[in-house]
Amino acid sequence: MNxxxxxxxxxxxxxxxxxxxxxxxxxxxxPENLNGLFSKIEPLLLEKRELVKKEGLFGLHLSEEEGxxxxxxxxxxxxxxxxxxxxxxxxxFNTQAPDIGxxxxxxxxxxxxxxxxxxxxxxxxxxxxxxxxxxxEFAGSNPVMMGTTAIKDGxxxxxxxxxxxxxxxxxxxxxxxxxxxxxEAAPHQRASQIIVPLDTPGYEFIRNIPIMGHxxxxxxxxxxxxxxxxxxxQTNLVGEEGSGFKLAQERLGPGRIHHCMRFIGIAQRSFDLxxxxxxxxxxxxxxxxxxxxxxxxxxxxxxxxxxxTRLLVLNTAKxxxxxxxxxxxxxxxxxxxxxxxxxxxxxxxAIQVHGGLGMTNDVVLSYWYAHERxxxxxxxxxxxxxxxxxxxxxxxxxxxxx
Ligand SMILES: Cc1cc2nc3c(=O)[nH]c(=O)nc-3n(C[C@H](O)[C@H](O)[C@H](O)COP(=O)(O)OP(=O)(O)OC[C@H]3O[C@@H](n4cnc5c(N)ncnc54)[C@H](O)[C@@H]3O)c2cc1C
Numbered sequence: 460m461n462x463x464x465x466x467x468x469x470x471x472x473x474x475x476x477x478x479x480x481x482x483x484x485x486x487x488x489x490p491e492n493l494n495g496l497f498s499k500i501e502p503l504l505l506e507k508r509e510l511v512k513k514e515g516l517f518g519l520h521l522s523e524e525e526g527x528x529x530x531x532x533x534x535x536x537x538x539x540x541x542x543x544x545x546x547x548x549x550x551x552f553n554t555q556a557p558d559i560g561x562x563x564x565x566x567x568x569x570x571x572x573x574x575x576x577x578x579x580x581x582x583x584x585x586x587x588x589x590x591x592x593x594x595x596e597f598a599g600s601n602p603v604m605m606g607t608t609a610i611k612d613g614x615x616x617x618x619x620x621x622x623x624x625x626x627x628x629x630x631x632x633x634x635x636x637x638x639x640x641x642x643e644a645a646p647h648q649r650a651s652q653i654i655v656p657l658d659t660p661g662y663e664f665i666r667n668i669p670i671m672g673h674x675x676x677x678x679x680x681x682x683x684x685x686x687x688x689x690x691x692x693q694t695n696l697v698g699e700e701g702s703g704f705k706l707a708q709e710r711l712g713p714g715r716i717h718h719c720m721r722f723i724g725i726a727q728r729s730f731d732l733x734x735x736x737x738x739x740x741x742x743x744x745x746x747x748x749x750x751x752x753x754x755x756x757x758x759x760x761x762x763x764x765x766x767x768t769r770l771l772v773l774n775t776a777k778x779x780x781x782x783x784x785x786x787x788x789x790x791x792x793x794x795x796x797x798x799x800x801x802x803x804x805x806x807x808x809a810i811q812v813h814g815g816l817g818m819t820n821d822v823v824l825s826y827w828y829a830h831e832r833x834x835x836x837x838x839x840x841x842x843x844x845x846x847x848x849x850x851x852x853x854x855x856x857x858x859x860x861x
Pocket of ligand 1: 557590591592593597598599600601623624625626627670681833836837838839840841842843846
């Protein structure tokens, strides 16, 4: 079928990545690997990374000067979908969140020194990072209410604060911390993003927060942490002082394309598993589940939802490439909640078709069901995106048909 977003680069890369997944990654989807400690499987995943490098597929998100392919957001989005067919795809290709977001942030806004010290090893997959914004005491949906402060002392900042859901902090080399530096400024100009190496005295790792019964560790974790009089040089500031929210918005635009295309990848793989099972699961001597109209409904609805959502997300990515993220705020809000909910519906239908098997750790579906529920909460809860979108539509109401 014709793909209107296909480019020569995509045509060349996608079959190679699919081949890699088939050859090296699907076989890793054992119950132990999916549900055990990440630290157990990490050495094997790092070996796979070496194979990715050999195939010339490492760092696909990077510019050509940095050793990548110089892909547009719309092109990388299509790759992000395919990598998400495996729960290990993004990690093995070093395009996993939150590192990819931090990579983009530092690439755009960090000083030359910070790039050398933090961005380069991150791009090479030698270190990991995290993004530390949300706080237990304040509603993350309105992050201008923030308790963490960074106060100047000589040539340093002294940071104090309590954060949680700092994903992947366990084992990370540094955090990008959102902290209030300018309390007297307008609400959206109060905070800054500052790099904190996680071996700095005063950084306190409290715990990995168990999620849906999964303890979490290493990259696959969400930590509660404290910054107790953490002293870092003011040169660790990313971008301008007071630009924290602006940078966060910029990070989230492309970041939401990455997430949404990852959600589409999960939906597509779930769909494929659903159809595969429907075709082979016999319910009588001469009939399979695939003969049943209820199952036809699941399959038809899922197909239409996945394909239409993919078009919507890639169209948004193309518009971001052309006009920038801030011009596409409404589209970005729309794709975030729409795609997350679509994915969860498809995963749920695929589980239903698998019956009892779908609930077990023997299939990847139950892993996604548990881990992807959060997609309706992080990077902006559904309700926040819906409200923002509707408010903007009404504020700038420009009827198409009236
Ligand atoms: C798995 C996971 C990973 C995460 N990773 C990170 C990370 O790496 N770094 C980081 O800083 N944060 C991270 N977060 C935090 C995430 O961004 C916040 O959970 C999110 O912004 C919501 O904030 P909150 O949890 O404080 O919920 P609240 O802001 O307290 O909101 C609670 C609920 O209230 C409703 N609500 C809120 N505002 C409105 C409104 N205006 N209108 C209607 N309803 C509303 C929504 O239903 C929302 O779910 C992660 C969260 C999860 C679950």
